[in-house]
Amino acid sequence: MRAILFIIQKEFLQIFRNKTMLPIIFLLPIIQLLILANAATFEMKNINISVVDYDNSRISREVISHFDASTFFTIIPTEQSVEKALELVHSNRTDLVMVIPNGFEKDIDNSIAPKVQLLVNSINGMGASLAYAYSSSILMNFTKNIAIKKLNVNIQTPPTISTQTSYWYNPELKYSHFMVPGILVILVTIIGMFLTALNLVREKELGTIEQINVTPIKRYQFIIGKLVPFWIIAMFELAFGLLVGKLLFDIPINGSLTLLFSFAGVFLVLALGGGLLLSSISSSQQQVMFVAFFFMIVFVLMSGIFTSTESMPNWAQIFNRINPLYYFMKVIRMVLVKGANLSDIRESFISVSILAVTMLSFAIFRYKKTS
Amino acid sequence: MNPIIVNKLAKSYEKVNALKGISFEVEDGELFGLIGPDGAGKTTLIRILASLLLPDTGKASLVGNDVVKDFHEIRKIVGYMPSRFSLYTDLTVQENLEFFAGVFGSTIEENYYLIKDIYHMLEPFKGRLAGKLSGGMKQKLALSCALIHKPKILLLDEPTTGVDAVSRKEFWAMLGKLKAEGITILVSTPYMDEASLCDRIALIDKGEILSVNTPKGIIALFPQKLYGISTPNSFSLLNHLRTLPICKDAFLFGQEIHVTTSNSNITCESLHDLLSNSGFTNSTVTLIEPTVEDCFMQLMGNNR
Numbered sequence: 001m002r003a004i005l006f007i008i009q010k011e012f013l014q015i016f017r018n019k020t021m022l023p024i025i026f027l028l029p030i031i032q033l034l035i036l037a038n039a040a041t042f043e044m045k046n047i048n049i050s051v052v053d054y055d056n057s058r059i060s061r062e063v064i065s066h067f068d069a070s071t072f073f074t075i076i077p078t079e080q081s082v083e084k085a086l087e088l089v090h091s092n093r094t095d096l097v098m099v100i101p102n103g104f105e106k107d108i109d110n111s112i113a114p115k116v117q118l119l120v121n122s123i124n125g126m127g128a129s130l131a132y133a134y135s136s137s138i139l140m141n142f143t144k145n146i147a148i149k150k151l152n153v154n155i156q157t158p159p160t161i162s163t164q165t166s167y168w169y170n171p172e173l174k175y176s177h178f179m180v181p182g183i184l185v186i187l188v189t190i191i192g193m194f195l196t197a198l199n200l201v202r203e204k205e206l207g208t209i210e211q212i213n214v215t216p217i218k219r220y221q222f223i224i225g226k227l228v229p230f231w232i233i234a235m236f237e238l239a240f241g242l243l244v245g246k247l248l249f250d251i252p253i254n255g256s257l258t259l260l261f262s263f264a265g266v267f268l269v270l271a272l273g274g275g276l277l278l279s280s281i282s283s284s285q286q287q288v289m290f291v292a293f294f295f296m297i298v299f300v301l302m303s304g305i306f307t308s309t310e311s312m313p314n315w316a317q318i319f320n321r322i323n324p325l326y327y328f329m330k331v332i333r334m335v336l337v338k339g340a341n342l343s344d345i346r347e348s349f350i351s352v353s354i355l356a357v358t359m360l361s362f363a364i365f366r367y368k369k370t371s
Numbered sequence: 372m373n374p375i376i377v378n379k380l381a382k383s384y385e386k387v388n389a390l391k392g393i394s395f396e397v398e399d400g401e402l403f404g405l406i407g408p409d410g411a412g413k414t415t416l417i418r419i420l421a422s423l424l425l426p427d428t429g430k431a432s433l434v435g436n437d438v439v440k441d442f443h444e445i446r447k448i449v450g451y452m453p454s455r456f457s458l459y460t461d462l463t464v465q466e467n468l469e470f471f472a473g474v475f476g477s478t479i480e481e482n483y484y485l486i487k488d489i490y491h492m493l494e495p496f497k498g499r500l501a502g503k504l505s506g507g508m509k510q511k512l513a514l515s516c517a518l519i520h521k522p523k524i525l526l527l528d529e530p531t532t533g534v535d536a537v538s539r540k541e542f543w544a545m546l547g548k549l550k551a552e553g554i555t556i557l558v559s560t561p562y563m564d565e566a567s568l569c570d571r572i573a574l575i576d577k578g579e580i581l582s583v584n585t586p587k588g589i590i591a592l593f594p595q596k597l598y599g600i601s602t603p604n605s606f607s608l609l610n611h612l613r614t615l616p617i618c619k620d621a622f623l624f625g626q627e628i629h630v631t632t633s634n635s636n637i638t639c640e641s642l643h644d645l646l647s648n649s650g651f652t653n654s655t656v657t658l659i660e661p662t663v664e665d666c667f668m669q670l671m672g673n674n675r
Contacts, residue, residue: 006473014461207457211516214421214451215474216443 003217007225011199015229025233029187029241036183037176037249045071047131048094050078050085057105059146063116066142067098072134086119095121096131108146169338176249181332182305184241185325188264189271190296192234197275197288200226205284223364227272234268235261254339260332263345266352267328273359274324280367299325327352372435373398374524374555375420380429382415389415391578392429397557397571402550404569405559406667412578413559414454417528420557421451433524447475450522450554452513454529460502464493464512467501468519475520482521485552489515489545507538514545525549527558531565543568563664574667581670586663593661593669595619595631598642602628602654611649622668629665 015021049067053060067073076094078085088094099117107114118135122128170177203209212222238261245251275292282288302309302316303325309317320326327348334340342349375397382390389412397403405413418424420431422442430437436444458467468490472479483490489511496504501512510530517525527546531539543565546556550570558569566572567586574581574589582589602608609628612621619631630642643656 002476003474006470009473010459010462010466010470013466014459017461206460207453207455208459209457210423210453210455211451211457211471212474213423214446214449215471216446216476217474 003221004225004228007217007222008228011226011229015233024191025237026240028191029184029237030244032183032187033180033241033244033248037179037245047073047096047127047134048076049073049096049098049135050076050088050094051098051100052078052080052082052085053100054080054102055100055104059105059108060100063100063139063142066138067135070134070138082119089119089121092121095127096135098135108150111150114143170252177251177337178333179305180245180249180251181336182303182329184238184245185303185328185332186300186305187241188234188238188268189299189325189328191237192230192268193271193275193296194289194292195233195275196226196230196272197279197282197292198285199230200276200279201282201285201288204279219367220364223276223360223367226276227269227360230272230275231265231268234272235264238264251336253336255335255341259342259345260335263331263335263349263352264328266349266356267324270324270352270356270359273356273363277359277363277366280363299323302326303329305329321351322355324352324355374434375403375431375557377416377420377431378429380416380419380426380431382412382419382424382426388578390419390426393575393578393580394429395573395580395583397555400550400553400555401570402546402556402558402568404566404572405557405575406561406563406566406572406663407559407575408561410577411575413575414528415578416575417451417526417557417559421449421526422446423451447520448523450517450520450525452517452525452527452530454532456509456513458501458509458513458516461500463498463500464504465497467512467516471516472519477520479519482519485518485521485549486515488548489518492541506534507541510534510538510542511545514542518549523555525554525556525558527556529559529561531560531562539565563662563667566663572663574663574670576667576671576674579674581674582666589663589666590661593666595633596635596637597659597661597665598630598632598639599624599657599659600628600630600642600646600654601626602646602651604651608646608651608654611646611651615645617645620669620672622665624664629659629661631669 051064051067053064064075068075076088078088078094082097082099085094085097089097097119099119101115101117104114104116116139118132120128120132203212242253246253274295278291279288282291302312302320302323309320309326312320331340331345331348334345373396377396378394379392380390380394381392393416405416407413415424419426420433420438422438422445425439432438433445434448436448438445459470462470468479472481493508493511493515496508501509504512514530531542534542546558550556560566569586571583571585572589573583582592584592600608605623605626605628609621609623612618612628612630617632617634617637619633621628621630639656639658643654646654646656
């Protein structure tokens with residue numbers, strides 16, 4: 001036990017003597033939250049639209065004015081030719097081309113369903129479908145109004161289902177409420193996993209591990225002594241990140257913080273244990289960096305930070321059972337935004353605990369003092 | 372039982388036979404030197420004894436503890452100093468000592484008498500980071516850290532490589548004092564001049580032990596007479612000597628050429644005349660006492 005304390009004390013001495021360490025701990029969360037939570041948003045504003053109006057009638061101009069009036073769209077002038085408009089798409093000056101065919105007004109007058117063509121730039125698939133959805137809803141509303149006007153107002157229209165939407169847990173659909181907890185997960189994992197992994201392999205590179213290996217320190221003592229300092233730093237990082245999120249983005253904290261931090265504690269044993277395992281099988285910091293980076297990218301993209309994990313293919317959902325970030329991403333959002341309690345996150349808690357114990361024993365087992 | 376027993380120890384890496392089944396014993400309280408060139412297998416042997424490396428075959432024991440089975444015990448009784456400086460460069464002198472004392476379950480005060488002399492020299496720098504010490508100071512700190520738990524056996528892997536001449540002298544003086552405390556010391560070095568400072572030495576080359584003896588004993592076993600030739604033109608003389616049929620071996624030692632002959636009738640005078648006749652007129656020939664290095668060169672020649 002005393003040996004562990006000596007290792008922990010030594011680690012802290014080294015950590016705080018390292019001049020890049022304090023900026024990493026304090027500036028990293030602020031910068032990441034500020035940049036990512038503001039920049040990475042799915043809300044579409046300023047969709048550029050070009051309209052090729054072959055009809056050039058009163059009604060077609062009315063359609064265009066509806067788009068003009070919408071805050072989502074900016075009209076980019078174009079010549080009267082689909083080819084010219086597509087050139088604009090090609091040079092990235094417009095996202096969407098709407099072609100109103102000749103006879104648009106006549107069709108409406110003759111009660112034939114009017115047709116327009118939408119050509120969407122789909123380099124960014126997500127943006128394209130949103131642009132399409134926005135523009136078709138404008139067109140739908142427009143035709144509905146025309147129909148009502150045309151068929152005398154007094155005549156009863158057939159009953160349609162009207163929807164009243166209310167967004168639970170995030171009534172204003174604030175993107176930052178969704179994003180900030182997700183970024184915190186990544187932040188805490190990076191800080192914890194990378195720092196631990198680099199630390200152990202650095203001892204190998206510098207040869208200091210030779211001197212440690214001839215001491216009577218037991219394997220588990222060494223691993224625990226390495227783990228605890230970074231565990232404490234990562235937990236502090238989570239607290240600090242939450243504070244920044246609360247102050248800058250006013251993220252909701254509806255659930256119990258004790259619950260969140262207990263879960264984070266177990267999660268970090270898993271993440272840090274992974275880092276230690278990685279560094280015990282690598283021989284240089286470079287190797288560790290590349291391998292850690294690889295796993296990090298896979299785990300982050302699969303974790304559901306941007307996309308819903310439920311809509312992922314079956315194999316991906318099975319893979320996610322061993323993805324630590326998937327659990328933490330789910331739990332932090334549930335606890336902060338929804339106010340989930342222990343029974344809501346029980347399954348995740350159990351899974352992460354099992355993974356953590358497995359990982360830690362593996363890391364201790366894999367670390368060998370003799371070659 | 373002797374504190375260090377090495378029995379037919381062998382270790383090979385992928386393509387190299389680092390140790391080819393070597394055996395020797397080190398007696399209690401002995402300062403034992405492992406002398407050999409780079410790549411002889413010194414580091415491999417010391418790492419096996421320090422329980423950092425597993426041997427392929429053979430056995431070794433330190434104070435009765437097998438280096439493979441009883442590695443827990445080994446780590447309590449051995450002080451090991453690797454050839455590369457492996458203390459924490461971002462910790463101070465004081466912090467390094469405290470840390471190593473701590474992990475051995477000891478304190479600096481407990482065994483202070485052992486490191487007193489060395490620590491005294493380090494004292495003015497105790498707040499300095501270990502990475503900012505000079506080479507000689509680093510060695511002293513490393514030795515202090517290896518001694519902090521009062522080991523029974525000290526394993527030192529090339530402790531004086533890359534250290535200036537004065538610090539080397541000081542270092543060997545310290546080893547002498549530690550020996551007086553009853554610590555058995557195994558030290559490896561590529562410097563032949565350090566061999567005479569050991570009680571006994573093992574000459575090692577290409578994973579084999581050529582000879583184990585006291586430095587005097589090794590010299591006494593030198594089979595031929597040894598001549599030292601000084602000449603202003605040593606390089607062409609060396610080449611000339613090697614073409615002579617009476618010359619067995621000829622090596623350049625600094626400014627002097629050391630020659631052995633296969634003909635026992637040769638004397639200093641006859642050798643001098645022989646050289647004068649070949650045009651090397653202003654050379655002096657003397658009969659000299661062989662050094663450990665001469666013995667080593669001779670044994671290495673036989674080994675090839």
